[in-house]
Amino acid sequence: MISFDALPGNAALKTALQKALADRFPQAVLLSGDDSAALAAWSDVLAAGILCESASSRPCGTCLSCRKVSEGVHPDLTVIDEGESELKVDLARRIKAENAIIPNDGARRVTVIRHAHNLNPMAQNALLKELEEPPAYAFFVLTAEQPDTLLQTVRSRCTKFALAPQGGDAPDDGEAVPLLAPYLEALAARREDRMMLAALALEKTPRRALLGVISVLQSALRDAIFAAKGLPQPPVEGALRAQTQALARAVSAARLLKLYDFLSVLTDRVSRNAAAAAVTCALTSDAYRICFL
Structure with a gap:
């Protein structure tokens, strides 16, 4: 079946x-x-x-x-x-x-x-x-x-x-939400220092699981993009609704879409064994630049 x-x-x-x-x-x-x-x-x-x-x-x-x-x-x-x-x-x-x-x-x-x-x-x-x-x-x-x-x-x-790499698995929402909620809150608040702290916490996540976290993050960004455009779309990541709504108010839909696309590039980097420090930099300075500069 x-x-x-x-x-x-x-x-x-x-x-x-x-x-x-x-x-x-x-x-x-x-x-x-x-x-x-x-x-x-x-x-x-x-x-x-x-x-x-x-x-x-x-x-x-x-x-x-x-x-x-x-x-x-x-x-x-x-x-x-x-x-x-x-x-x-x-x-x-x-x-x-x-x-x-x-x-x-x-x-x-x-x-x-x-x-x-x-x-x-x-x-x-x-x-x-x-x-x-x-x-x-x-x-x-x-x-x-x-x-x-x-x-x-x-x-x-x-x-x-x-998809996560062969043999890998993505964490479920209950595991990903505590990792991503502080990051999204810091991004919506334009607090690059707090974004870095949240990204540093992700460094402890195994590479295959990290790909799953990034996938959840993309889903949350999709929710924020719909919210920023004022479209009546129920959230995919309901547990992060407060964070995505705040992000939609702080960042334009066009910039959120650019960040969404950038996460696809980051997924490829992680798949190719990108260093943890490079992932932290991408989720901090690169994400901040895309959204606000």
Whole structure:
């Protein structure tokens, strides 16, 4: 049965995605990680969740839509997997043409593009408008082992989620919140000294768990961005709602989005064994600069 329970680890990420699926799910998602097989499995479950007909937990794994996704026969799901081959502009044009057609079975159509980092610049540019202003029924799930090779214009149009490295796990919200609450409070208060103290506490977190903490931090920033834009979006990280609301009042949505993107860069650095001091510097001086200077 296709479900989040069948996927190993990444507890905080599962929670964030399940909460988003229960409400207003973003129409363009970039899922990154260093394991292509894991990314493929997660993209399948995510596509099933978007198309699921259940009124409760999604994907339910049992409705007709979920069964069709599991069997690879859902007419409103397109999965593009060309391995490590270059993805060219003709593919982007085909995707646009397919998404101009209303769904067959339900209210949504999903396009999964695996190894999206192999989209060449022309193909990425051809997809920009589709990612920014898709039809109301169209959803995109991009997976990338090398997300930083995608154009910034593409990355900025996607809501980003990152898998912990193979064999790693992310802490659940109960573990991440005490670490992140002081940091977010210091950031909203424009207190760089307190930001450093909070970041120093993160240095004690093992590298794989740190990736999970950063993922939770990105989810909190997403909540702050919606709040800053005045959009009625229930928070993904409800335990950090007070902190994200304060951050939304202190920092513009545009700057919060830049910080959100910067955390994707930081995730890549941590994955490549960045020194603890470098992570502290990034979460302190770099984050302060992005938000206030």
